[in-house]
Amino acid sequence: MSPLLFWIFAALMLVFGIGVIINRNPVASALSLVASFLCLAALFVGLNAYFIAVIQVLVYAGAVMVLFLFIIMLLDLREEQRRRFNLLAVAGGALVSLGFVAELVLVLRKFTLGQKPFAPIAQVDDVRQIGMTLFSTHNLPLQVTGVLILVATIGVVVLSKRDLK
Amino acid sequence: MPAPLAPLTLEIVVLLLGIVLLGFESFSKGGDRGWMARWSVAILSVVFAWSFFTTGDTGVDPSHAFYCADPLALFFKRIALLTTIIVMVISLEFRPVLEKFIPGIQPGSGTGEFFALPVFTCAGLMFMASAVDFLLIFVALELVTISFYVLVAYMRRQNASLEAGVKYLILGALSTGFLVYGITWIFGLTGETNLARITQVLPSLLAEGGRLHGSESALLFALMLLLIALGFKVAAAPLQFWVPDVYQGAPTPVTAFLSVGSKAAGFIVLARVLQTVVFLPSIAPKVLSVLGLLAVLTLLYGNLAALPQDNLKRMLAYSSIGHAGYLLVAFASIDPAAGNLYRTQTAIGFYLFGYLLMTLLSFLVMTVVSRHSRGDDIVHFNGLSKRSPFLAFGMLIAMLSLAGIPFTAGFYGKLLVFSTAIARQNFLLVSVGIITVAAGFYFYLKVVSAMYWKEPTEDQPVTASGLTKFTVAALCTAIFYFGIFPQSLLSMLPSDKAAPVAVSPAPHK
Amino acid sequence: MQDYLPILLQVVVAVVFAVSTLVISVVLGKAARRNAMKDSAYECGMLPMGEAQPRFSVKFYLVAMLFILFDIEVVFMYPWAVVYRDFLVEHGSSIFWSMLGFVAVLTVGYVYAVFKGALDWSK
Numbered sequence: 001m002s003p004l005l006f007w008i009f010a011a012l013m014l015v016f017g018i019g020v021i022i023n024r025n026p027v028a029s030a031l032s033l034v035a036s037f038l039c040l041a042a043l044f045v046g047l048n049a050y051f052i053a054v055i056q057v058l059v060y061a062g063a064v065m066v067l068f069l070f071i072i073m074l075l076d077l078r079e080e081q082r083r084r085f086n087l088l089a090v091a092g093g094a095l096v097s098l099g100f101v102a103e104l105v106l107v108l109r110k111f112t113l114g115q116k117p118f119a120p121i122a123q124v125d126d127v128r129q130i131g132m133t134l135f136s137t138h139n140l141p142l143q144v145t146g147v148l149i150l151v152a153t154i155g156v157v158v159l160s161k162r163d164l165k
Numbered sequence: 166m167p168a169p170l171a172p173l174t175l176e177i178v179v180l181l182l183g184i185v186l187l188g189f190e191s192f193s194k195g196g197d198r199g200w201m202a203r204w205s206v207a208i209l210s211v212v213f214a215w216s217f218f219t220t221g222d223t224g225v226d227p228s229h230a231f232y233c234a235d236p237l238a239l240f241f242k243r244i245a246l247l248t249t250i251i252v253m254v255i256s257l258e259f260r261p262v263l264e265k266f267i268p269g270i271q272p273g274s275g276t277g278e279f280f281a282l283p284v285f286t287c288a289g290l291m292f293m294a295s296a297v298d299f300l301l302i303f304v305a306l307e308l309v310t311i312s313f314y315v316l317v318a319y320m321r322r323q324n325a326s327l328e329a330g331v332k333y334l335i336l337g338a339l340s341t342g343f344l345v346y347g348i349t350w351i352f353g354l355t356g357e358t359n360l361a362r363i364t365q366v367l368p369s370l371l372a373e374g375g376r377l378h379g380s381e382s383a384l385l386f387a388l389m390l391l392l393i394a395l396g397f398k399v400a401a402a403p404l405q406f407w408v409p410d411v412y413q414g415a416p417t418p419v420t421a422f423l424s425v426g427s428k429a430a431g432f433i434v435l436a437r438v439l440q441t442v443v444f445l446p447s448i449a450p451k452v453l454s455v456l457g458l459l460a461v462l463t464l465l466y467g468n469l470a471a472l473p474q475d476n477l478k479r480m481l482a483y484s485s486i487g488h489a490g491y492l493l494v495a496f497a498s499i500d501p502a503a504g505n506l507y508r509t510q511t512a513i514g515f516y517l518f519g520y521l522l523m524t525l526l527s528f529l530v531m532t533v534v535s536r537h538s539r540g541d542d543i544v545h546f547n548g549l550s551k552r553s554p555f556l557a558f559g560m561l562i563a564m565l566s567l568a569g570i571p572f573t574a575g576f577y578g579k580l581l582v583f584s585t586a587i588a589r590q591n592f593l594l595v596s597v598g599i600i601t602v603a604a605g606f607y608f609y610l611k612v613v614s615a616m617y618w619k620e621p622t623e624d625q626p627v628t629a630s631g632l633t634k635f636t637v638a639a640l641c642t643a644i645f646y647f648g649i650f651p652q653s654l655l656s657m658l659p660s661d662k663a664a665p666v667a668v669s670p671a672p673h674k
Numbered sequence: 675m676q677d678y679l680p681i682l683l684q685v686v687v688a689v690v691f692a693v694s695t696l697v698i699s700v701v702l703g704k705a706a707r708r709n710a711m712k713d714s715a716y717e718c719g720m721l722p723m724g725e726a727q728p729r730f731s732v733k734f735y736l737v738a739m740l741f742i743l744f745d746i747e748v749v750f751m752y753p754w755a756v757v758y759r760d761f762l763v764e765h766g767s768s769i770f771w772s773m774l775g776f777v778a779v780l781t782v783g784y785v786y787a788v789f790k791g792a793l794d795w796s797k
Contacts, residue, residue: 055749063742070734107386110379131757134750135769140231142750142772144292144304146779147180149743151285151308153783154187154278155315156739157792160732163268164275164790184782191789 006046013039026072030065037061051127172219172234175212175242176291182208183284190277197273199260201280202253206632209253209287213246230359231301232292236659240514241294241433244521248426249287251525254636255418256280258532258629263416266320279319283422286312293430299348299358302434306344306398309430310337313423317415329414336407340397347390354383364441371447381447388452391438392459398431401493402462405486409470412482417535420478421528424485429517432492436513439496440506449501457497461597464490468601471608477531478541480608481524484567487601488520491582494594498585507659508588512581514658519566519574519647526640527563529633530556537627543612548621556627557616559637566644568609569602573648736792747780 016039019032037060044053134142158164186201216239256263256279269275289308296302314337318330352358355366370380396404412420442448467487474480495512531541533556538545550557566575579602586594629637647654754773761769787793 051753059742059745059749063738063745067735067738067742070738074732074735103386107379107382110382127753127756128760131753132761132764134753135757135761135772136765138231138300139768139772141298141300141304143775143779144289144301144308145750146776147285147288148304148308148311149746150184150187150779150783151282151312151315153740153743153780153787154282155311156736156743157787157790158275158278158315159318159321160736160739161790161792162732163270184779187782187786191786 006043009039009042009046012036013043026075027069030068030072033068034061034065037065049126051130172216172239172242172295173232175216175219176288178212178215179209179246179284179288179291183281183288186277186281186284190281193277195269195271195274198277198280199257201277202257203632205280205284206250206253209246209250209284213243213250216243216246230361231298232295233297234295236657237433237436237510237514238295240518240657241429242291244429244517245287245290245294245426248290248422248429248521248525249283251521251529251636251640252283252418252422252426253280254632255421255525255529255532256283258529258536258633259416259418261536263320266323266326268321279316279416282312282316283418286316286422286426290426290430294433296434297360297437299351299360302437303345303348306430306434307341309427310341313337313419313427316419316422317411319419320416323414325414326416327414329411332407333411333415336397340394340404343390343397344394347387347394350383350387350390354380354387360437360441367442367445371445384442384448385451388438388442388448389455392455395431395435395438396459399428399435399489399492400463400486401459401489402466402486405463405466405489408486409479409482412485413476413479417478417528417532417541420482421525424481424528425517425521425524428485428489428492429521432513432517435496436506436510439499443499443506444501444504446501449499453497453499453501456493457591457594460490460493460497460594462490463487463493464597464601466490468604468608472604474608475544476542477546477612480543480612481527481531484605484608485524487605488516488524488567490601491579491598492516494598495582495585497594498589498591500589508585511655511658512578512585515574515581515647515651515654516578518654519578519644522640522644522647523563523566523573523575526559526637526644527567529636529640530560530563533629533633534560534627537625538623543615544622546612546615547619549616549627551621552624553627553629555634556629556637559641560616561613562641562644564609564612566648568606571648572645574644574651575648577648577651733795740787740792743783744780747777750776 013036016032016036020029020036023029023032037056041053041056041061044050044056182205186205189201190198219234219239260273260276263276263279264272267275286309289305289312292301292305293309296305314330314334317333318327320326348358351363354370355363357363357366367384371384393404397407400408412424415423439452443452463486467483467485467490471480471483471487474483492513495509495516499506499509534546534549534553535541537552546560549560562573566573569576569579579598583595583598586592586598751773754769758769
């Protein structure tokens with residue numbers, strides 16, 4: 001991926017990410033999040049990670065965002081728009097995230113790998129590689145993931161079905 | 166004597182139990198679901214007994230080591246099983262309260278999942294005990310956490326439970342984010358997710374003129390992220406602020422489960438992760454000093470904030486923070502020169518087992534009493550000795566053991582923990598520990614004085630089921646037995662004499 | 675980079691279409707006479723009043739959440755289907771049993787959701 005494209009998509013992703021936080025209208029926030037996810041998918045494509053890029057679009061930008069919008073529709077939007085910022089909380093949050101970024105920058109400056117671009121991986125069929133690993137060596141985590149999804153299904157039904165029988 | 170079993174069968178049986186319970190729940194309509202809990206208690210007890218017949222070192226997936234079954238893992242599996250069994254007993258006593266706060270069509274409907282979910286949580290805890298690869302650690306941790314999100318918010322008609330659920334969900338998701346980011350950094354540095362192979366790769370990475378310059382600060386950054394995430398899970402100050410509200414709002418059996426099961430799993434993951442880095446000379450002092458700071462803060466916060474509490478459930482939440490502090494003392498006192506963590510592992514294993522007995526005992530008695538008195542403030546325990554001398558005695562034992570009176574399991578656990586700190590001549594930790602133990606005496610004995618020296622506000626007797634009485638008696642006996650004969654428990658834990666069970670690293674593909 | 679040229683062209687066409695539609699409607703719409711009645715939405719009989727964003731029922735949330743969970747399941751099936759044939763040759767039939775176990779666990783969840791009436795819209 002050319003560095004120019006990387007910087008364009010990374011910058012766009014951050015811009016939309018900030019948009020998620022500062023938009024007063026939750027629907028606009030959610031749509032900014034979609035745009036941010038799409039830019040992230042573009043970054044994955046640039047790394048030749050096509051499978052993850054597709055999943056990013058399908059699952060996150062598609063399904064998860066539909067869910068977010070449904071939840072937003074459930075809420076009373078006007079209350080959110082009326083709400084005032086708690087200045088102390090904003091300042092505290094900004095301080096913590098600035099500290100985090102500062103630490104990240106310090107670590108990356110010391111760390112030579114951070115300044116050296118990774119050698120591009122030779123043309124690989126990433127879906128094939130993921131499939132081969134997932135079903136041969138990584139079988140145990142896969143099965144536990146199945147149980148995890150099952151538990152999530154129970155949780156959804158238990159917590160949002162109106163009358164349980 | 167049955168043939169040696171592969172340890173993974175334990176998890177498989179537990180998972181099958183959960184699936185079968187869920188199947189029954191799908192097809193049944195309304196009615197009492199207490200039988201589910203009773204069957205779970207029976208089957209999990211069988212699995213618990215079975216765990217003593219499993220061989221420690223059966224390679225389950227030799228091609229890629231995700232899973233190990235060293236003595237420590239087996240010990241923590243037993244902790245998970247025993248916790249789940251007693252939580253089921255507590256749930257049985259808790260049913261009337263539960264039915265009141267869930268939107269079922271008829272009495273008893275909608276409670277089945279409350280008995281099925283802890284079984285899945287138990288399986289997740291057992292996987293965590295055995296996980297030696299960040300991938301399995303993450304997946305198992307999520308299995309545990311997601312089922313806890315559901316369980317905490319289970320009483321949908323009670324605002325406190327919903328509020329607790331939302332708080333736990335948001336902070337839990339945040340801490341998971343830190344965990345994954347930390348794992349990403351470690352993977353980026355070493356190219357591995359397997360803990361044993363990370364241990365092999367790290368020394369050459371950190372060596373002067375190694376492959377990557379500046380890896381040390383990157384590794385410390387990754388460890389900081391992991392410590393933040395695990396600090397959330399085990400409720401170490403300053404990452405403990407979710408604990409009081411979540412513990413108080415959650416249904417009581419879930420609070421009991423959270424304060425024992427979730428904590429034990431967090432500590433074993435911490436032990437496994439520290440094992441990979443703590444013997445690196447350039448990393449160890451920094452990590453240990455951070456752990457020491459966490460231990461001091463956690464001890465002081467947990468024990469001092471518990472002093473003014475009037476609500477027993479909330480007080481036990483602060484007490485659970487305090488106990489996390491004692492466990493962290495054992496971690497901060499790791500000897501980097503020893504080459505193994507056996508001393509710390511033994512201390513935390515024994516401590517957590519004792520903590521399990523006394524905490525679950527107090528939650529069990531509290532559930533019974535608060536059902537009769539309709540509240541879990543300390544006032545509701547006034548004169549309990551006159552209403553039910555047996556339950557009052559059980560609570561007395563639990564409080565004495567939590568405070569650390571000699572001849573109880575709680576005392577010996579503290580002794581082990583402090584002995585690790587004394588061996589490292591870390592007298593700051595020891596003195597803070599002793600101050601907080603003294604503070605602990607005050608608030609634990611407050612409950613005892615309410616039960617024995619105050620007049621009861623109501624006078625009808627408090628009754629409990631036979632199973633509950635049996636459990637209370639068994640837990641009291643165990644607290645004294647392991648307090649007087651600690652050796653019977655210590656022999657199950659790794660010691661310096663035993664040969665270390667190595668996680669066979671597979672050749673890298 | 676050449677491979678992405680069609681995508682770029684498509685993006686350009688989409689943007690040009692959207693922008694031109696908006697611009698043309700504004701330009702042409704400005705020319706006509708406007709008043710409050712004319713700008714209101716067309717609706718017989720009653721005035722369109724109320725919130726622009728009506729609140730949805732929680733049922734939508736339940737269905738959407740279940741959809742995501744099974745969507746994630748499909749994510750694992752995709753690489754499975756891609757490598758199935760080669761895997762059988764290289765490593766044997768374990769891939770079949772692996773997916774069978776995964777799907778069996780999730781089928782329990784599906785049966786549970788169906789029999790609990792989670793997909794029953796009217797109730």
